[in-house]
Amino acid sequence: MDAVVEIEGLIKRYDSREVVRGVSLSVPRGRCVGVLGPNGAGKTTTLRLLLGQSPLNGGRIRVFGLPIPEAGRAVRARTGVVPQMDNLDPDFTVAENLRIYGHYFGIPAHTLDARIRELLAFVELTDRADSPIGTLSGGMKRRLTIARALVNDPELLILDEPTTGLDPQARHMIWGRLRDLRAQGKTLLITTHYMEEAERLCDELVILDQGRLLDRDSPASLIRRHVEPEVIEVRGAAGTVRAALGGVPDCRLEAMGDTFYCYTHDATTHIKHLEGRADLTFLHRPANLEDVFLKITGRELRD
Amino acid sequence: MRMTLVPRFRNAAFALWRRNTLVWRKLLGPSLLINFGEPFLYLIGLGYGLGLFIGEMMNMPYLTFLASGILASSPMNTASFEAMYSVYTRMIPQRTYEAILTTPMEVADILAGEMLWCATKAVINGAAILAVAALLGAVSGWQALWVLPIQFLVGLTFAGPALVMSALARGYDFFNYYVTLLITPMFVLSGVFYPVSSLPPALQGVVQFLPLTHAVDLIRPLVAGQPVTDVALHLGVLAAYGLVGYLVAVKLVRRRLLV
Structure with a gap:
């Protein structure tokens, strides 16, 4: 099976503090891999490195077989990102946010129109298309952020704690959508500290702590092997x-x-x-x- | 991370330019009121009021002298404030750049787009002033339309260093230093209100290094219908400030956001 993401011996230092210490990991195409770890484990840093948004101090990253950070631009063109903190553009409405984001990918107008309609329906925000961002609930913002991450029809979707801070209804809705994306053949890389989320969505889990990879396996095998x-x-x-x-x-x-x-x-x-x-x-x-x-x-x- | 020293201009910059244009369009009403209202006030109040006592300055009516000075200083103000307050807002509190950097866009594209937008806004405001000045009879002839592309360049000139300030700022208060120590002195010393030649000789030398002086030297004769001299020098100085500012800003913003 070909790997969409391959990381070998990744090292990242901030000043003299090593926050990622030799992590190796691969994400096979069409699978969902969850990264579990307590706060400060190096999860978000690993994702930033993966996108070429941060210089690495050691190791090797390839995404779609392309080297990072050199091919960052090409990799980001085929990747969707749901960041931990909402950063929707507050100067625009729901639909405009998708349109503006589409421009950043250079998507032509006619393709973009159709895709915006589909995506709004997918995350059930069609009737809020013209609402300003400030009027949305936390769950709606999250759904819009997921729609935004899909605007370039990405092969790989990276989600950093996609349901943190949401109520159970919103969380279940998002889990349903992520399973739909899985079924469409997209590759998912998710960080979370909700065990239920990891167990429901992911084929494989990696456990990270203090910048080191402690174990990786399917949820069921991890349980069987450890407790x-x-x-x-x-x-x-x-x-x-x-x-x-x-x-x-x-x-x-x-x-x-x-x-x-x-x-x-x-x-x-x-x-x-x-x-x-x-x-x-x-x-x-x-x-x-x-x-x-x-x-x-x-x-x-x-x- | 390996990065080329001189970033190549890419069409991606226009995506950000387009974003800012769309935001501006939403606030079109109030911004047009300010665009036309403010120069009208300045030119009527100072141009006619002071002009009555001054009469002519450097072989032109004072109203023309003042209007041409303001046509040069307005793009400085517009571009500087946009590249500081608005850019900083998008870069830090609003996290707009963070979202953009997960797309194929890079810091160099974002800042190139911001500079293009600053220059565009400088021309929009400048065109309003030119229209008001023409209406008041301060403009002599169609050659004054050359002022608009020069204002675009002046917008780039001042957007560059202001982007550097945004890259260094830890909060909005930081911009007060730049405005008080550089923008305001230029506004007062670079020949907007009176000829530079009336300054003490030592100060005249210093003023020649300030970009606004060169903007005034290009724009004033175009408005007054006089021959323009040392065009290459003026254009070169204006372009250099913009370019150096841009390159330094790209380096600093990369260091700040791509950690």
């Missing part, structure tokens, strides 16, 4: 929880905040120990990506 299949979340006084589960076999106990997590292959006996106790509350669930994420990147707070 036990079942989890019991227990809340109660630390002494009480440890007394109840301390001696029980096949229970890897982790604490985070006021909650204890018991990772196990079979929770049946553990639940018997916890049932009927008034001083503890618990929840039994299958392991998920968040468990993997916390295990790999650690539980301490990141700023």
Whole structure:
């Protein structure tokens, strides 16, 4: 399978601080790859490097087989970008934003007219075509930003935290659209710290922390490889929880905040120990990506 | 990142020029009022008012002398303010350049487009002043239309250094230095209101290095119907300021945005 993005040994320094430290990664054509990582992991920096928007200090990047940053202009012509922060043009309406952006790609007027109509329908903003940007909700701005990223009919779509700060309705709508784009054969590279988003959209995940790549695999394999299949979340006084589960076999106990997590292959006996106790509350669930994420990147707070 | 020293002009610059034209068109009413109203006020108030006492200056009515000075200083003001306040707004708080830089456009294209727009706006405002001046009888003959392409060049001249200021600015207050230390002294010293020859000799020498002096020297004889001298020198100085400003601005903006 040919790779749309190939990164080898990428290094990026700001002053003397190394923020990307030898990341290698490839994105196969037609796949969705998610980049997970806590704040400051180097996700956004990696995306900027990929677009030729930032000089690299080491390593090699090829997008569509073209070298970056030398071929940045040609690569950006075939790529759509949804940035982390909205930067729609506030001097223009919804439809004008798409038109002006189309001009930057040199798209001829007749092609642009038809594409704007399609894109507004795709993100359900047809009836807001003439609204000024300032009157849009956060979700609408996000949808318009996605439409804007599609104006050049890109082969590769790069999305930096596409649903951060949105309500669940808006988030589900955007997930639906991104799955449509996947089905159309577009290649997607997404950064996120919503595990649910990563799990729903991506074929493959890479976990980045402090500028290093820690692991890469499909969501299901990551879960299988890193954590036990079942989890019991227990809340109660630390002494009480440890007394109840301390001696029980096949229970890897982790604490985070006021909650204890018991990772196990079979929770049946553990639940018997916890049932009927008034001083503890618990929840039994299958392991998920968040468990993997916390295990790999650690539980301490990141700023 | 390897970058060529002298950026090549690309048609992509027109995409940004077009963007700014479309924004300007939305505010056409109020901006035209200012374009015509302000020079009208200046020329009536100062030209007639002072002209009554002064009579002639350098073999032309004072109204013509003043009008030709303002036809030279207006593109300076228009281009400088556009390339500082508006460009800075698009570059930093509004993040417009950030969005544009994810398209095939590059910093050199964006700034070339901004300069073209600054010069265009300078001509739009300048044409309004020329019309008002002609209406008041301050213009002698059709050769005065050559003022318009020169105003375009003067727009580029001043857009260049002002772009450098935008690239360096950490906030709008920064522009006060440039306006107070460079733009205002030029407005007062470069022969807009009185001939440079009436300044002390030492100051006359300094004033010859200021671009506005050369803009005045080109525009005044065209308005008054007198022969234009040292054309190549004047055009060269005006072009040089614009070009050097552009190249420095491209370097600084790249360093600021492509980190």
